[in-house]
Amino acid sequence: MNSRxxxxxxxxxxxxxxDESQFSGSAQSISFPRSExxxxxxxxEMREQQIPVTVQGGKTGxxxxxxxxxxxxxxxxxxxxxxxxxxxxxxxxxxxxxGLRLTELKQEMAKxxxxxxxxxxxxxxxxxxxxGGVAAAAASGICSYAYGGARQxxxxxxxxLADGTVRDIRCGDHFLKVNGEQLDELDAFxxxxxxxxxxxxxxxxxxxxxxxxWGIAFFFENRQDAWRFADELQSDPVRSxxxxxxxxxxxxxxxxxxxxxxxELLTKLGSIPPIDPTFDAMIYxxxxxxxxxxxxxxxxxxxxxxxxGSDPDxxxxxxxxxxxxxxxxxxxxxxxxxxxxxxxxHRSNAEITxxxxxxxxxxxxxxxxxxxxxECLKDLRPAHCIFGHIGENHxxxxxxxxxxxxxxxxxxxxxxxLQESAGLGGCVVTENGVGKLKRRWLPSDNALISRMRKLKxxxxxxxxxNPGNMF
Amino acid sequence: MKIAVCMKQVxxxxxxxMNEETGVIVRAGLQxxxxxxxxxxxxxxxxxxxxxxxxxHVFTMGPSKAEEVLRTAFSMGADAGYLISDKAFSGADxxxxxxxxxRAIETAGQYDVILCGRQTTDxxxxxxxxxxxxxxxxxxxxxVSAIENITESAVTVEQTVExxxxxxxxxxxxxxSVEREGFLPRMPSLRLKMAAGKxxxxxxxxxDLSDQDASHYGLNGSATRVRKIYxxxxxxxxxxxxxxxxxxxxxxxxxxxxx
Numbered sequence: 001m002n003s004r005x006x007x008x009x010x011x012x013x014x015x016x017x018x019d020e021s022q023f024s025g026s027a028q029s030i031s032f033p034r035s036e037x038x039x040x041x042x043x044x045e046m047r048e049q050q051i052p053v054t055v056q057g058g059k060t061g062x063x064x065x066x067x068x069x070x071x072x073x074x075x076x077x078x079x080x081x082x083x084x085x086x087x088x089x090x091x092x093x094x095x096x097x098x099g100l101r102l103t104e105l106k107q108e109m110a111k112x113x114x115x116x117x118x119x120x121x122x123x124x125x126x127x128x129x130x131x132g133g134v135a136a137a138a139a140s141g142i143c144s145y146a147y148g149g150a151r152q153x154x155x156x157x158x159x160x161l162a163d164g165t166v167r168d169i170r171c172g173d174h175f176l177k178v179n180g181e182q183l184d185e186l187d188a189f190x191x192x193x194x195x196x197x198x199x200x201x202x203x204x205x206x207x208x209x210x211x212x213x214w215g216i217a218f219f220f221e222n223r224q225d226a227w228r229f230a231d232e233l234q235s236d237p238v239r240s241x242x243x244x245x246x247x248x249x250x251x252x253x254x255x256x257x258x259x260x261x262x263x264e265l266l267t268k269l270g271s272i273p274p275i276d277p278t279f280d281a282m283i284y285x286x287x288x289x290x291x292x293x294x295x296x297x298x299x300x301x302x303x304x305x306x307x308x309g310s311d312p313d314x315x316x317x318x319x320x321x322x323x324x325x326x327x328x329x330x331x332x333x334x335x336x337x338x339x340x341x342x343x344x345x346h347r348s349n350a351e352i353t354x355x356x357x358x359x360x361x362x363x364x365x366x367x368x369x370x371x372x373x374x375e376c377l378k379d380l381r382p383a384h385c386i387f388g389h390i391g392e393n394h395x396x397x398x399x400x401x402x403x404x405x406x407x408x409x410x411x412x413x414x415x416x417x418l419q420e421s422a423g424l425g426g427c428v429v430t431e432n433g434v435g436k437l438k439r440r441w442l443p444s445d446n447a448l449i450s451r452m453r454k455l456k457x458x459x460x461x462x463x464x465x466n467p468g469n470m471f
Numbered sequence: 472m473k474i475a476v477c478m479k480q481v482x483x484x485x486x487x488x489m490n491e492e493t494g495v496i497v498r499a500g501l502q503x504x505x506x507x508x509x510x511x512x513x514x515x516x517x518x519x520x521x522x523x524x525x526x527x528h529v530f531t532m533g534p535s536k537a538e539e540v541l542r543t544a545f546s547m548g549a550d551a552g553y554l555i556s557d558k559a560f561s562g563a564d565x566x567x568x569x570x571x572x573x574r575a576i577e578t579a580g581q582y583d584v585i586l587c588g589r590q591t592t593d594x595x596x597x598x599x600x601x602x603x604x605x606x607x608x609x610x611x612x613x614x615v616s617a618i619e620n621i622t623e624s625a626v627t628v629e630q631t632v633e634x635x636x637x638x639x640x641x642x643x644x645x646x647x648s649v650e651r652e653g654f655l656p657r658m659p660s661l662r663l664k665m666a667a668g669k670x671x672x673x674x675x676x677x678x679d680l681s682d683q684d685a686s687h688y689g690l691n692g693s694a695t696r697v698r699k700i701y702x703x704x705x706x707x708x709x710x711x712x713x714x715x716x717x718x719x720x721x722x723x724x725x726x727x728x729x730x
Contacts, residue, residue: 012713214664216661217658218661271507271655271656272658273655273656273657273658291668295665295668298661298664298665299665302661302662302665312660312661312662313660313661313662313663314660315660315661315662316658316659316660316661317546317658317659317660317661317664317665318658318659318664319664320502320504320539321502322483322502322504323504
């Protein structure tokens with residue numbers, strides 16, 4: 001690579017003007033800064049020329065947040081060093097650059113050594129995502145069921161603003177008042193989709209690994225039975241002092257069959273045996289804690305699943321990091337396959353993009369939400385699949401239009417769906433972001449958008465950063 | 472029918488480090504997993520049992536932590552587990568390992584079929600199955616990609632040898648070394664995993680064997696020493712050429728001397 005940090009855009013950089021959503025953009029130039037210093041140098045040059053900048057990381061986004069609409073594209077994936085580790089006030093803190101991928105983060109945490117093994121709870125199943133991307137989207141991952149969302153696992157951030165100022169923002173240090181709401185300044189930047197500044201470093205709060213961990217997959221021939229099992233998980237969580245359910249994931253029959261159909265292309269699934277195509281749903285759970293507590297929890301779950309029609313002789317159960325990784329790989333294969341199909345359809349018709357919901361509902365039963373989805377989908381012709389997190393009924397309904405007419409139909413459905421779900425008390429943007437793809441579908445009075453408009457006025461009034469995201 | 476399956480615990484990944492003096496792989500600090508190939512051997516045993524009544528006994532050689540191999544085997548359906556563990560057994564090469572397995576299996580009686588995986592991911596020799604068959608004077612087939620039929624007295628297998636497939640009929644007892652591709656292991660079942668923790672494991676030590684001469688086992692009983700373990704050299708720099716399809720084709724032919 002040329003040592004100059006800024007390159008004119010040409011076809012050799014074509015892969016950088018779209019992300020997993022298949023949304024495509026354009027840019028005049030591109031850079032790959034490897035440090036905060038280089039980031040600042042690029043920003044300085046772009047500010048001088050009054051050229052807006054889109055920040056991009058691992059290109060794993062599915063809402064087009066990192067896809068440029070003109071201007072300059074700054075890819076920070078090469079900015080990926082581990083900067084510092086410290087144990088302070090009982091906290092295990094690791095400071096890293098934004099381009100560090102989650103797979104690399106895992107390796108770095110293993111290298112830390114010491115008597116306590118650590119992990120970082122926000123574990124989106126997309127392990128090639130960058131830490132910066134997780135911060136920009138405030139992505140959650142499957143362990144949010146027990147450990148909560150990503151925001152609480154960021155201790156601090158170092159942010160480069162449009163005017164070149166570098167700010168160190170620490171959790172709890174400074175608060176803003178936005179639309180009558182008291183907001184921790186760090187929270188303002190988490191989930192801001194790169195619209196307020198670029199992260200040059202992030203301090204992560206790690207926590208000790210549980211002593212033991214199991215992964216269990218229950219299969220159901222009738223999806224309504226799976227929903228009722230999920231209802232009970234919500235209303236009567238399996239948890240004790242010794243162990244708790246840390247992940248609870250739903251995968252519908254369509255998703256299972258999609259993955260099976262593309263298994264040959266997904267080499268990481270080589271160790272997963274075929275799943276009976278008659279299964280209508282799968283619920284994947286993880287239990288963490290002490291061995292005895294895990295076994296007790298597993299017994300309770302097995303009894304419950306049996307009551308709801310799942311055969312415990314056909315349920316899968318693994319323990320140990322590597323074995324659990326194989327089941328997580330299957331879980332991740334669902335969105336990966338969905339993206340693969342969108343990509344295939346996009347090659348036949350460039351209008352086709354990723355269309356998926358990212359809606360969570362508090363205070364509703366899983367069955368209620370799934371019945372609502374089925375009602376909403378009943379007149380929609382294109383194929384679809386539904387999977388997601390049982391906690392907070394946070395589901396991703398993916399649509400697979402095959403032609404322009406179906407794409408338009410699905411886009412109209414998305415717009416209608418988001419309005420309907422907002423009316424039902426749903427949070428319509430949870431972990432995938434709004435980006436360029438979803439902004440046209442969001443209700444105009446969406447609280448997240450209103451908040452971002454205010455923050456944009458404060459931190460980036462000239463619209464230097466990631467123009468086109470959210471609004 | 473009685474089936475013995477040999478399984479081993481190996482490091483999940485290798486850093487290629489070894490004890491310079493003994494040539495033994497350093498396993499400390501490396502996460503252990505069940506050797507992938509041996510899971511296929513167990514799967515083969517389970518499939519036999521789906522056709523004919525059989526008991527499946529798993530034998531694993533290693534330190535006490537190798538008990539996890541047997542718990543995994545129980546979770547998949549094995550009936551009994553033997554942990555072959557003694558300080559005298561450590562550092563064994565193919566010769567000593569196969570001899571130890573032979574003597575340990577001997578303590579549990581006669582078996583109609585012994586199943587092994589093709590190789591381990593740490594030693595990679597793929598020789599233990601053949602050596603074990605030799606010790607036990609058993610007919611032995613490698614590269615078994617399918618078990619077509621089995622009766623009380625014989626088994627018909629498909630062997631894949633490079634591009635050829637060979638159908639073989641072996642009398643029982645025999646030893647089969649199976650290929651991973653033909654026997655994708657099933658996932659452990661929850662019900663069996665719940666019961667696995669409570670199943671009894673038989674520990675086999677030197678004093679349980681008919682031959683208790685320690686010089687026949689472990690490092691002392693090994694005929695070979697590992698001189699060096701190292702990763703293959705990696706190119707630091709790779710030239711990158713871009714051009715039209717015709718230009719690329721010409722370059723490839725030129726560089727490979729085929730143009």
